[in-house]
Amino acid sequence: MTGMADKPTAAIALRGEHLWLRAARGRDILRDCSFAIEQGSCVAILGPNGAGKTTLLRLCNGLTIPSSGNMFCFDERINSATARKIRRRIAFVSQFRGMDKRQPITVFESVLTGCFGKLGLLRRPGRRERQLAEQSLEAVSSSHLAGRPLGHLSGGEAQRAAIARALTQEPDILLLDEPTASLDWRAKAEILQLIGQLRQKFSLTIVMITHELNALIDLSDRIIFLKNGELVWSGQVAEGLRQERLSAMYDTPVTVIHHHGRPVILM
Amino acid sequence: MEDFLSYAFIQRAIVAGGIAGALCGLAGVFVVLLRISFVGVCVSHAALAGALVGVFLGFPPLPGAMAFSLASAAAISPLAGKGGISPDTATGVVFSVMLSISMLALGLLPGARSDGLGLIWGNIMTVTAPDILFLALVAILFTLFLVLLFKEIQAVLCDKESAAACGIAADAISQAALLFLGAVIACGMKAVGGLLIYSLIITPAAAAYQLTYRLKTMFILAALFGAASAWLGIWISWLLGWPSGAAIVLAATAILIPSILFSPKKTAHSSLFS
Incomplete structure (x- = not known):
C-alpha cells in the first residue's frame, strides 16, 4: 500500500500476499490481491456487488482459506491449522441477515x-x-x-x-461487513458514528466493507477498491474519492462536488 | 393403572420410552434451531435402511441402524460442500438412496418379513434389557456433550457463523450434534419405528420452541415433552390396543397443539403486527 513510509513505526495488523481464491469453474473469485493494513487504522473495502469484498474480509480472519498466496495477522500466517486461534483476536460482524x-x-x-x-x-x-x-x-x-x-x-x-x-x-482487529446495510438513515448515521468512537476507545484496527462513501472522509484512513476479484486501487481516502475513479469503479456516472472543502459523492 | 404397571414388559417400555423420548426431544432442539429438519428426515431413513440391511444379512438391527445413520449424518455436509450441490439437494439425494435401500432390503427379505415390518412400525412393548442399556449409554454421552459444551452449543445454535468467527469450533459442534442425532435415531427406532421416529424428534422440540426464550429451558422442556409423549403413547397403546409408535407420535402432537395455541411468542408477534 502506498504511503506506508509516513508512519514507519506502525505494526502491520493484516497482510495479504498474492491472494487467489479460485473457483471450480468460471471466473476466479479473487485474483492476486496484495495489501497491508496498519495497526490502528480504519480501512474501507469498496467495490461493486460481486467484486469479492466479503471473500476478502473472510480471508482476513481465516473463515475462508485462499487457494494460493499468504494471509498474515501480526506476522502469523493464517492457515487451516492456525485460523481458529488467530480468529480469537479478530472480531467479525457479518452482514445483517434478519433474525428469527x-x-x-x-x-x-x-x-x-x-x-x-x-x-x-x-x-x-x-x-x-x-x-x-x-x-x-x-x-x-x-x-x-x-x-x-x-x-x-x-x-x-x-x-x-x-x-x-x-x-x-x-479484539485487536474488528471486521465489519456492510454494518449499515438495510438500516434507515438515522440508524446508519448512528452506527457509523459509533464505529468511529469505538475505534478510538478500544484502539481497534478496523476493516469495513461499506457503500457509505460520504461517511468515509471522517471514518476511514484508507480505501481498498475491488472490482471483478482484483484489487484495482488502494490509498488515502481523499485520493480515492475522485469522480473519475468512482465512475470507473462502479461503471456508472458519479459526481463529486466539494462542500466546505469536503468531497460529497452524488450518484 | 396398577395392573398396567405390574407387567415387566410395560415397565421396560416405560423406562425405554422415557429415555428414548427425552433423547429425541434433546436431539430435536438441534434440528429445530439449526434448521436442518430435512437432514433429520434423511438420517432417520438411513437408520431404517441400515436396520433392514442388518436384518437381511442376519445381524441384529441396531448396529446396522447405527452405522447407516452415523454414515449419512457424516456424509451430508461434506457432500454439500463440494461440487456445487446445495445442502438441501445433497440431503435429498442421500434420503432417496436410503429409502430405496430400505425398500430393496425389505423386498428381498424372505418369509413373512415380520422383523422388517416391525422396524418400520416399531413396538416399544418388545424392548429388551440390552436395548435399555444401549439407550442409557447414548443418554449419558449426549448429556455430557450438552453439559460440558453448553456455551459452545449456545453460541452455535444462536449464530453459527459468528460462533466460528470468534474462534469456536462451530463445524465440529454441529457435526457432533448430527452424529448424536444419528445415534438417538438408531437406538430409539425400536420403540417408535423407523417411519415415525422423526416425528418424535421434531414435535417435542417444536413445542418447546414455542414456549421459551431461554435455550436451557428449551432443552429441558423438549426432553420432558419427549418422555411424556412416550409415556402417554404407551398408556394409550395398552388401553386401546393401538400400535405404540403411532400412539406416541399422536401424543406428541397433542402436546404441540396447545403449545402453539398458547405460545407467549405468538402473542408477542400478534401484537407487533396488529
Missing part, C-alpha cells in the same frame, strides 16, 4: 457468546466475562436491551448488539 423472532436467546446471552472462543473449552463464563458483556453493551449504548429476546430487536438495535458481541471478544 422466536430465537431462544436474550441480547445479553448473545453478547456474552463473543468471549466464548477466547475462554476456551470446558470453562464457564464467570464474573469477569459477564462484566465484559455488560461493558460492551454499555459501549454501544444498549444496556437497556440486555434482557430482551435477540429476535425482537430492530435492525439498528440488532447491529449494535452484534457489535457489542464483537467487543466482548476484546
Whole structure:
C-alpha cells in the first residue's frame, strides 16, 4: 500500500500476499490481491456487488482459506491449522441477515457468546466475562436491551448488539461487513458514528466493507477498491474519492462536488 | 393403572420410552434451531435402511441402524460442500438412496418379513434389557456433550457463523450434534419405528420452541415433552390396543397443539403486527 513510509513505526495488523481464491469453474473469485493494513487504522473495502469484498474480509480472519498466496495477522500466517486461534483476536460482524423472532436467546446471552472462543473449552463464563458483556453493551449504548429476546430487536438495535458481541471478544482487529446495510438513515448515521468512537476507545484496527462513501472522509484512513476479484486501487481516502475513479469503479456516472472543502459523492 | 404397571414388559417400555423420548426431544432442539429438519428426515431413513440391511444379512438391527445413520449424518455436509450441490439437494439425494435401500432390503427379505415390518412400525412393548442399556449409554454421552459444551452449543445454535468467527469450533459442534442425532435415531427406532421416529424428534422440540426464550429451558422442556409423549403413547397403546409408535407420535402432537395455541411468542408477534 502506498504511503506506508509516513508512519514507519506502525505494526502491520493484516497482510495479504498474492491472494487467489479460485473457483471450480468460471471466473476466479479473487485474483492476486496484495495489501497491508496498519495497526490502528480504519480501512474501507469498496467495490461493486460481486467484486469479492466479503471473500476478502473472510480471508482476513481465516473463515475462508485462499487457494494460493499468504494471509498474515501480526506476522502469523493464517492457515487451516492456525485460523481458529488467530480468529480469537479478530472480531467479525457479518452482514445483517434478519433474525428469527422466536430465537431462544436474550441480547445479553448473545453478547456474552463473543468471549466464548477466547475462554476456551470446558470453562464457564464467570464474573469477569459477564462484566465484559455488560461493558460492551454499555459501549454501544444498549444496556437497556440486555434482557430482551435477540429476535425482537430492530435492525439498528440488532447491529449494535452484534457489535457489542464483537467487543466482548476484546479484539485487536474488528471486521465489519456492510454494518449499515438495510438500516434507515438515522440508524446508519448512528452506527457509523459509533464505529468511529469505538475505534478510538478500544484502539481497534478496523476493516469495513461499506457503500457509505460520504461517511468515509471522517471514518476511514484508507480505501481498498475491488472490482471483478482484483484489487484495482488502494490509498488515502481523499485520493480515492475522485469522480473519475468512482465512475470507473462502479461503471456508472458519479459526481463529486466539494462542500466546505469536503468531497460529497452524488450518484 | 396398577395392573398396567405390574407387567415387566410395560415397565421396560416405560423406562425405554422415557429415555428414548427425552433423547429425541434433546436431539430435536438441534434440528429445530439449526434448521436442518430435512437432514433429520434423511438420517432417520438411513437408520431404517441400515436396520433392514442388518436384518437381511442376519445381524441384529441396531448396529446396522447405527452405522447407516452415523454414515449419512457424516456424509451430508461434506457432500454439500463440494461440487456445487446445495445442502438441501445433497440431503435429498442421500434420503432417496436410503429409502430405496430400505425398500430393496425389505423386498428381498424372505418369509413373512415380520422383523422388517416391525422396524418400520416399531413396538416399544418388545424392548429388551440390552436395548435399555444401549439407550442409557447414548443418554449419558449426549448429556455430557450438552453439559460440558453448553456455551459452545449456545453460541452455535444462536449464530453459527459468528460462533466460528470468534474462534469456536462451530463445524465440529454441529457435526457432533448430527452424529448424536444419528445415534438417538438408531437406538430409539425400536420403540417408535423407523417411519415415525422423526416425528418424535421434531414435535417435542417444536413445542418447546414455542414456549421459551431461554435455550436451557428449551432443552429441558423438549426432553420432558419427549418422555411424556412416550409415556402417554404407551398408556394409550395398552388401553386401546393401538400400535405404540403411532400412539406416541399422536401424543406428541397433542402436546404441540396447545403449545402453539398458547405460545407467549405468538402473542408477542400478534401484537407487533396488529
